[in-house]
Amino acid sequence: MGMLILVAGLVLFLGMHATRIPNDQRRSGMIARLGKNRYRTIYTVVSIIGLVLVVYGYGQARLDPVFVWSPPAATRHIAALLMLFSMILLAASFVPSNHLKAKLQHPMTLSVKLWAFAHLIANGTLADIVLFGSFLVWAILTFKSARKRAIPMGFTGDGPTKVGTLMTVVVGVLAWLVFAAWLHVHLIGVSPFSR
Incomplete structure (x- = not known):
């Protein structure tokens, strides 16, 4: 279960931080659709949830390595x-x-x-x-x-x-x-x- 939580956290956290990797237009398009403040709020909330899941999932996975x-x-x-x-x-x-x-x-x-x-x-x-x-x-x-x-x-x-x-x-x-x-x-x- 810890591994699944870890992977889910990584998908959320790194996924949010990877929006500019393919090209910057994808991120710019999202900001244009959502508005800068709404985009930042979603980005922050998803990143925090992802990070919490990464930390928790990794901690759980370490219990049964x-x-x-x-x-x-x-x-x-x-x-x-x-x-x-x-x-x-x-x-x-x-x-x-x-x-x-x-x-x-x-x-x-x-x-x-x-x-x-x-x-x-x-x-x-x-x-x-x-x-x-x-x-x-x-x-x-x-x-x-x-x-x-x-x-x-x-x-x-x-x-x-x-x-x-x-x-x-x-x-x-x-x-x-x-x-x-x-x-x-x-x-x-x-x-x-x-x-």
């Missing part, structure tokens, strides 16, 4: 290192005026891609493969679609700065340390550095 493969212990350490870069990329999407955002254009999507890949190599249950594999495929397709649209980031002022880039790295590293040392084990129940 189906093991597909047994990852070597080293993959956890590799995943922890990849997560450091993922957190820096995530920070790059929020910290203003940084070179990473200017260069990569879509650091949050790249962050999700790294997050999904890192967790995919370090976990071997069917639920892990479905969850992280789905997010990895979504991130790859979304990044490719976004690059095709070539949407400029629209920096204001003088553009990216060394200070902005340094702050991005600092924020990313701090977030990684807090999550790896404390939050991950409290939220997920697994220490990233355990064997």
Whole structure:
């Protein structure tokens, strides 16, 4: 039952976040038909329901895991290192005026891609493969679609700065340390550095 709930959640959550992948006209058409505020409301509500189902379904699936493969212990350490870069990329999407955002254009999507890949190599249950594999495929397709649209980031002022880039790295590293040392084990129940 947990797997069905997980899959349903992924369909809702990633489905809502994939409306621009085929082409931007589909999303624009929906906004034109529904109106911007109504579209945003539906988008938000469906995304929240999907996310809740993903979290609940994954939690339930972990109670009765189906093991597909047994990852070597080293993959956890590799995943922890990849997560450091993922957190820096995530920070790059929020910290203003940084070179990473200017260069990569879509650091949050790249962050999700790294997050999904890192967790995919370090976990071997069917639920892990479905969850992280789905997010990895979504991130790859979304990044490719976004690059095709070539949407400029629209920096204001003088553009990216060394200070902005340094702050991005600092924020990313701090977030990684807090999550790896404390939050991950409290939220997920697994220490990233355990064997």
